[in-house]
Amino acid sequence: MDFCAERIKTIESDIRGKNYYTALDFESKGIKVLKLNTGNPATFGFGMPDSVRAALMENPDRAVGYSDPRGAATARQAILDYHLSTGIKDITLDDVFIGNGVSEIGSILSTVLFNPGDEILLPMPTYSLWSMQTELSGAKTVYYKCDEQNGWNPDIDHIKSLVTPKTKCMVVINPNNPTGVVYSEEILKEIAEIARQNNIIVLSDEIYDRLVFEGKKHIPFATVAPDVPVITMSGLSKSHCLCGFRCGWMVLSGNEKVRSEIREGIMKVVAIRLSANAIMETIIPAAIKDTEYTKAMLKEGGRLYEQRKAAWAALDKIEGLSYVKNDAAFYIFPRVKAGLDSDKKFVRELLLEKKILLVPGTGFLQQDNDHFRIILLPEANELNWAINEIGDFLKNYNSKRGV
Template identity: 45%
Template sequence: MRTFNMSKKLDYVCYDVRGPVLEEAERMRSQGIDILRLNIGNPAPFGFDAPGEIIHEMTENLHNAEGYSDSKGILSAREAIVNYCEYKKIPHVGVDDVYTGNGVSELIVMAMQGLLDNGDEILVPAPDYPLWTAAVTLAGGKAVHYICDEQSEWYPDIQDISKKITPKTKGIVIINPNNPTGAVYSVEILEQIVELARQHGLIIFSDEIYDRLMMDGFQHTSIASLAPDLFVVTLNGLSKSHKIAGFRCGWMCLSGDKSQARGYIAGLNILSSMRLCSNVQSQYVIKAALSDIHTCDDTLLPGGRIYEQRDYIVKALNNIPGLQAVKPKAAFYVFPRIDTKRFHITDDEKFILDFLHEKHILMVHGRGFNWLMPDHFRIVYLPKIEELKIACDRLGDFLDGYRQA
């Protein structure tokens, strides 16, 4: 009998944020076991509601959204994104340089598919948001991971980047603010990355989905604002900032000098047309959402829910013997280090599975973010402090007697 196997294109593709550990958690849930999910940055299940005006804007425009839009998006949405680029000092962006997407995820895949031939290389951070590595691989390229240095606030290691640039390197990805570490890059680091891109003729791809989730007075600088002479692709959206992950509302904008990227842009236009358009209902909320760019999210300020949960989880983790956590500056993730020698850990996925089985808490192991060593894991701190306390108490109890076989 003929059998059908998975495409070989998927041999080196993984997305462990929703991978085997999650599948095991779902199996356990089907048996009636209550699982505390600290694995995914989805605000809605934790009681974070979208702003009322966003819901109103979508419902009011449902009748207008019955048909396809322009493949790049409705004009009002793209004009609002252009204005946001001006606010972020991203240069040389017009409405034709903006593509709306079904979340940033779709646009990441499109950006890689439109650029890469077999064997082309893209520099991707380690740890990364794993969709970037997967998208590069599916497009036939090779993701070359550069190190972000935990001892230097998880900043990219510029020397490591420099050593890994080859004649096959076409671009560099930065995730700023970073997932999974919560790092926010300084202007000095961004300028050094720009200079490397300038020297080697690289495209910069900047994932900035968390740029409106800053804490402690830190300011976000878009790398495109520092590179008016380079071709930069900036990706952003509303899933996290406006708590509407399910609306799948993202965008991608092309900035700087586009003269050397005309062929690539033609490819993006083909790919954009092939998917017809992004969700039109969601496009209608972009203008309203970006009209509040000067409004501060109270949950990110001292006393606010996300701020207090961030402070709690960092302190609680650092009080557990064998764990260390760098305090995130943005987003809602923390990426603690575990003392692998103390607990004899050689397989971080097994560690996360063991914890899930014994304590019924779901997290993601570090290698799910293309971190090579089995010594990190990611926690989402969106649950209320009461639930985070339960998680940390169980983690401390679990580690107290844990030794990996």
């Protein structure tokens, strides 16, 4: 790779990497593979919300030109109203920016904020967008433990022990991918206090904020830390199953001095790419208004509800696995009780033998090698079949290595 920049040499995606291309290769030969590598609901038959279809047809001509680099004003207004309604205070239209997915927002933010040598606190496990963007920028990744024994909540003492004068930003993913858990208000307040004491900017990835099951509540980080510089991110990929529309956004809040500096930096960077996809921006107001689409998936009888139930029931029957029940999103992050020599090897062999594609825990920077992520998007019966197959594979895998 001598022609490529140094910075991409260590970049590797376990979500869309070698195993994914092997799966495509199987499929090109007519071999069916159950691809549980990406949280992409449309590939499991989750259709476009009717509200979005109607908005899309309404006046596509207005999206033919570039839009405002910050995002179309009507769409930004809908986003602003949404976040005001969730309790974030003192934000205006100037604080809202739209991007081509939270993925592009991550790239914009790392360009604007991360200097080589800065330390960026990231959860472990983390969604790899954040580890890879940090690495690309030359900043240093510093991982804080999320404690499986404590419902995968961030370990506050561990975070405190990692803070140094070089700590610039902290990423919080709540609800979390890959664990599917929602953090309590108490935990968020403790994280906010660390950020406050140490002048840390919090990047709060809340893309699953509306995908929370009954009995749990998502608390936007910015609401517990109105004085701390926080960048809240969300979008429509998950709540409205519109991954392909590439719709994400960010909202700046907290300390006005820091906020205005970051705002200016973002204005420079978003101008480089002229604008986000304008057609996606036309449907944002209708989608945000349509809360029913999301709620219907989460309530009893709804697909996400029933699929989660089926997954838990199937997992409960596998002796060799333990798992923390997910409160949100459509992920679960089981642990192989006996441990694994290599989670990558386990996932690879599962793909080759059972034609089921998972992502190993180390793909989320979980360093103990004992985990993998399952996506709870297939219909309940298919999910039940897949988890039984994984259980069967694990049993043979363990017996072959004398466990």
